[in-house]
Amino acid sequence: MSLETLPLVLPAKLEGRSMSHLLKFLAAIMVTVVFGLVAVSSLRAQNAAPPQPAPPKGPPLIVEGRVVSQYGPVKGAQVRLPGQSQMVLTDNQGHYDLKTTAPVMGRPMVTAGKAGWFNNAASLSWGGQAGDITLYPVFLQDDPSYQYYSPLVCFRCHGRLTRIWDQSKMAHATSNPLLLQMYYGTEQERLNGKGIAYKIAEPNSQGNCAQCHAPGAASDPKRSRDLDEILRSPLTTWDGISCDYCHKTRKVLPAPLSPSGFAPALVRQYPFQGRSILVFGPYSDVVTQPMAASYAPVFKQGEFCSSCHSHLKPLPAGNKWDPSKVYTPDEMAGFGIKGNTVLPVQTTFQEWKQWQDGLGPKDPNKGKRCQFCHMSWQKRLLPYDNYVVEGMAQHMFNATYRSPNDLHPHHFEGGTKNQLQNAVALEVNGKLDKKIFTVTVRISNTNGGHWVPTGETMRNMLLLVSAKSLEDKPLKLIKGPRLPAWAGRGDPAKGDYAGLPGYAFARVLADGEGNLNVPFWKATRIASDTRLRPKSTLKLEFVYQLTDPSDEPSAEAQLIYRPVVRPLAKAKGWEVKDIPVTAKAW
Amino acid sequence: MPRKTLFAFILALLLAPPLAGGASAGQIKGTVKPQGLRSPEGVLVYLSNGPEVMLDLSGAKFVMDQRQLTFIPYVLPVPVGAKVSFPNNDKVAHNVFSLSQAKKFNLGSYKPGQSIEVTFDQPGVVELRCDVHQEMKAYILVLKNPYYALTDAQGNFAIPDSKLLAAHGIKGVPPLPEGKYLMKTWHEKLRGDRAKVEAPATGAADVTFRLKRGPSGVLYKR
Secondary structure: OOOOOHHHHHHHHHOOOOHHHHHHHHHHHHHHHHHHHHHHHHHHHHHHOOOOOOOOOOOOEEEEEEEEEOOEEOOOOEEEOOOOOOOEEOOOOOEEEEEEOOOOOOOOEEEEEOOOEEOEEEEEOOOOEEOOEEOEEOOOOOOOOOOOOOHHHHHOOOHHHHHHHHOOOOOOOOOOHHHHHHHHOOOOOOOOOOOOOHHHHOOOOOOOOHHHHOHHHHOOOOOOOOHHHHHHOOOOOOOOOOHHHHOOEEEEEEOOOOOOOEEEEEOOOOOEOOOEEEEEEOOOOOOOOOEEEEEOHHHHOHHHHOOOOOEEEEOOOOOOOOHHHOOOHHHHHHOOOOOOOEEEEEOHHHHHHHHHHOOOOOOOOOOOOHHHHHOOOOHHHOOOOOOOOOOHHHHHOOOOOOOHHHOOOOOOOOOOHHHHHHHEEEEEEEEEEOOEEEEEEEEEEOOOOOOEOOOOOOOEEEEEEEEEOOOOOEOEEEEOOEOOHHHOOOOHHHOOOOOOEEEEEOEEEEOOOOOEOOOOOOOOEEEEEOOEOOOOEEEEEEEEEOOOOOOOOEEEEEEEEEOOOHHHHHHHOOOOOOEEEEEEEO | OOHHHHHHHHHHHHHHHHHHHHOOOEEEEEEEEEOOOOOOOOOEEEEOOOOOOOOEOOOOOEEOEEEOOEEEOOEEEEEOOEEEEEEEOOOOOEOEEEEEOOEEEEOOOEOOOOEEEEEEOOOEEEEEEEOOOOOOEEEEEEEOOOOEEEOOOOOEEEEOOHHHHHHOOOEOOOOEOOEEEEEEEEEOOEOOOEEEEEEOOOOEEEEEEEEOEOOEOOOOOO
């Protein structure tokens, strides 16, 4: 039936019926049309933008109770409904009084946790009454021969979390080909011992690479620290930094004898209480078996990363270097180095810490930590919901809702194109004055909470600047910085940029014979450190000569990142591709 | 001359000025054809030497939204003096900041549901970042005059861009006076181009830009 024929047909069909029937019929049509329009508009709205689930809320609820232990009341325990960021601390008597509008989902309960204790929970009545929550202490028994669980165990309930971690550089840090080649000096098949390598320079030493690249094995004094032996050992459950290793860390403490100056306080225990696995973590409300979870604040602190993202090298007895040529006294103090007998080889943690320590309390960057960027949400990880616990585990553990603000995906991204493009920014401006063309380039460390580049000293970043006339002829640089020899001598078309207008960002290690870009085991001094400090902008001027004062020249600047410094890549025969970071024109 | 013809001629003379006045607004239309981009949408086309006019921004509304770890829109052109609000409509906290010369600011970390305003008082490219989520990036292009446009999905544009002006609530933009202008383009991934254009008293001039991938430039060479 078409809309045009409707008025003609209706009277015939309704002939002889009462007015009330007619009204009912019309009302039915109206209702149908209205519902239809609502449905269509609803569908359109769904197509336009997916609905955002609102944070769940429930009726106001006051929960009261006590947190106790076998030793008496527990003061300062965090109490909350599972998954909620709103929490209260217990008083001297272990009492808490929690007012919340969070919904009670699944089995109603209230949780408690405190550093040094296993988290626990108590059932909650609908009226808000809870029985005593009993906390049990974590006894600090550490068994160095403990065999770590494979991440495959964690994968059963944290599938998405472990998949993302598995793609990170952390996950396979022991079998990293570059690491093995720098350790043994061999090629992929490890047949020929050649080139620059630790084991060639120090054949009788196993070194301390394993301390961070295979920390599970290195933390057992009975085991070999040789990377190959670790990889082949039946005691090794994973070729990198596994879930169970990190989550056995109770604290991170200063350790003057460690290469980093810091060491994790590990509590390695075999399962107890049935099948429970001891795990330390950032949550005080995780009370699900088979994990025996214990809240450890260090998981939310930058200090957690310090035991590996730092490397200080004491020089052989009697040797010294002159830090004043490279660093200010404050910077050296920030590295935690006194005197002139220790080299700051890698100082990512200290770079972050001295930046944070130098910020005022109201500075918007105050409080930024490693986890904010290297464990942040990324678009590829969306949607936010059901990230940590998924699959069958959702049904087993009541599918606790946790705000995305409190979740930290384990991607540990660093040194990738995506991250570099957002860590630094570039601006180019030009100024004409008769036959002089001045190009001003500003390079900013926008997002790096440490110096850029950071970490391993083979990494470097290059700025390339060029200017040309209106007729596309290159202009001659008469004043301004040029790239050093280690940017590569040879054909610029093949990536050898030494001598070109530009600037190099790197920490350059040198040996006693004047060689630059040497590995840490050969270094006797820091020759230069031109890296960008956090949130700082470096302004550089490049002055070009014009042949025609009426010329309308143009300029371009580009930043490229090199994971391996050019001479080392050539010596090792590595084909390392430059990562183009950004480029701007004037 | 017959009487009827004379009457028509006089009538035409009388009506001509008002009609001509109504159609005197010149316009510059055209198309941007970029190489190496999936879509020609979102290229800024602007008059670098367009007339600088006093704008009524009292009812203007410029919004740089934050949803699903994304700034929306990716490119927001605004006139000098625009006050832009930065609402956080996401489920996580964000920290918008810029180290660009045209506008340096840092809003600090703020939670979903909150919004902060920033006034952009210098022309130039302002690159936005989020300190917490490094993928997040967007641009605010601060322009000296309101004679700018963003290309549509087909790469078409018209200056003045009445839709864009209306969407932002910018009032009091006078018609583009007849004259010679320098048109320029800006896109993050395209080498900028320029063209000299003569805006007619009536009707529209037509311009086509063919752009190649390359580093973006500045808005104004000061």
